[in-house]
Amino acid sequence: VAMRSVKRIDEWLFGPFLRLNYIQIEEEINELYRSNFKLIKMFQDNPIVKKCGENIQTRITKFKEHLRILAVICNPGMVERHWSQISGFVRQERQLLLS
Numbered sequence: 001v002a003m004r005s006v007k008r009i010d011e012w013l014f015g016p017f018l019r020l021n022y023i024q025i026e027e028e029i030n031e032l033y034r035s036n037f038k039l040i041k042m043f044q045d046n047p048i049v050k051k052c053g054e055n056i057q058t059r060i061t062k063f064k065e066h067l068r069i070l071a072v073i074c075n076p077g078m079v080e081r082h083w084s085q086i087s088g089f090v091r092q093e094r095q096l097l098l099s
Contacts, residue, residue: 001039006059008028009059025067025070025074036060040053
């Protein structure tokens with residue numbers, strides 16, 4: 001579960017996002033979260049394994065914060081005009097942060 005979680009999150013974060021399927025990602029990340037939660041409970045008596053599970057759970061939780069963004073960018077209805085609007089917004093935000 002730990003290796004699969006790390007591998008999948010890295011694929012979703014650093015791979016090409018045009019091939020991502022938000023619904024599948026949401027289902028899989030929720031399944032990974034539940035499986036990892038069960039493993040943490042199962043290994044309460046083994047602090048090393050428990051800590052590893054808690055670290056993975058933290059990583060999964062942080063990734064889940066980005067699901068709304070994925071829902072938008074993975075939307076098949078996104079067209080060039082939408083990407084232009086997003087690019088403009090990001091440029092404005094970046095300029096504000098740098099000034």
